[in-house]
Amino acid sequence: MNVTLNLNRELEIRLRQAAKHCGVSVDAYTAQLLEQHLPGEGRGADLVAVLQSWMDEDDSGEQRATGDYLVHALDEDRLSGQTPKRR
DSSP, X not given: OOOOOOOOHHHHHHHHHHHHHHTSOHHHHHHHXXXXXXXXXXXXXXXXXXXXXXXXXXXXXXXXXXXXHHHHHHHXXXXXXXXXXXO
């Protein structure tokens, strides 16, 4: 899907700088922002979004590792409710 945004010059500059700082394209960075801030699907999506924003705020290694662990644990819990496929 293509979306056209009309941004003022200041916001455009901030968006480009943030994308460059993260080492990604403006399109990829904008998609990440939307993914982080739009309502998610499933019961754990809100918690994952909060954890992701918490991890992004402080680049401390310990906090990032803890956040990664919690996201992984949520994914494991979500997948554990699925019925295994029969072979």
